[in-house]
Amino acid sequence: MRRSHSIKQAVAMLVMAALVGCGGGRDRLMPEAPELGAMIQENATVLRPLQPGSTWTYEAESSTSPTGWRIDVSQRAFEDGVRERTSPNSTDVQLAHRRGDVVHFGACGLLGAVTTCDEWVELRSPVRIGDQIELVDLDDSSHDYTGDGVPDRFEYVVYRRVVGEEWLSLPGLGSVRAVRVDTFIKQRTTETTGEQRLVEVSCATWYAPGIGIVRRHMDMPYGPVGTRRTQDERLVAWDLQSAFALPAPALQP
Template sequence: MRQMTWMVAVLAAAALAACGGGGGDDSGDDGTGLVPTPPALGATLAADATTLRPLVPGAVWQYSGTNASGGSYENTVSHASATPGVTETGTNTFDTGAGSVHVVAVNGSILQPDPEDVDGDGVADVSNLVELRSPVRVNDQIVAFDERIPNLVPDVDGDGRAEFFDLAIYSRVIGAEDVALEGLPTQSAVRVDHIVIGRVVLSKDGTKLPSVSSTQSIWYAPDLGIVRRRLDAPSDDGLSREVTDERLTGWSGLPG
């Protein structure tokens, strides 16, 4: 689901609240320096990424989750025909309410083609966001956004100017993992981590405040699709983490 603008706002607020504590990973030479250098590519987990993400009009997946407060919730995801691809609608993904996204398969890749306004300034920053690409290999890393954004953070250093915000959005294939499902067979799935990381940079002297990050881990099972989602995000005060986790409980409408 498209949550970038919301997540950027959370990261910026958490980064400000956590000023003076923690630390960030400044590895990498290009862009903001927030994107780490990927390890060497590993084993091929799927020759065709589209087998991990079936896009089937009329298909429905049910999930049960645990939110950051330890409460339970339900989420139903469905596909409706679009041109091209499908419109994927979730009733309560990560316990945040209803949302939808356009998803397409193009040349062995799964894309979200619609333009995305990452920083909330009314101008599209990302389009054709790659969710999966072929072949799916361990340590494959895809960078969607890696820039320094001006005027996103209110003045905190007292120089009368808004601060900068370094923002990076990237994904990495972690590997094959078993996902235990209540009342269903355990699924062998491919885990991909989708990471958003940001930090405030002071306009007065360029000081980089500690970075904060959010990681959405998604497990994809062949011919079944997403069997688990986990979101590990900072709290609004930037001092703790909030984890939401949902797993597949049933599905209908898939071939076979």
């Protein structure tokens, strides 16, 4: 059975699925950023180590699959950062630490087939509760998507928001304190009749200082209209090849 293992595949479903809603108006799909809260990490880069030769192994499960599977992530040196490969689907991304931020370069797999960008920030310093990073905010009324001769409104937004710190239980590793960051991807089409079609994907990611990503939980459209699919990935092993002193992760047995 062939399974989808990446955010890129999940987001690609945005252009294939439609959840029918109601309403209209010129309200923005991108929400207002909340008030900034407490600082929980002064330097974001400790939450996302980039070290050539490092590896992470995750156990994954899905609400649509009777069996789980393994995901392997590895990093190798590339220019002033790393190339990170995720297997078994062999997805490569380029990352670097820039001025305390964790930055992706090249086409954004996170953004699916609708929008790409040359550079986008995954985490920024300092890490504060409520910090919202707006990656894409598209509001276009120049195209006729329904073929009635009148332009329709198409909106597409991607943003990330720092939720806070949580304790997570990881298979065979005990509990670890991690920073949770939620990613939201939304697409809305408003026809000239006022009918709206809204599609949403969300992904919660937990980062532990000195380790990196320890868990991801995705919720996305699947199959018939109104059906959802969830996917959960939890860290089971890691090998960090660091030449620098990183903070020890907060672990509980």
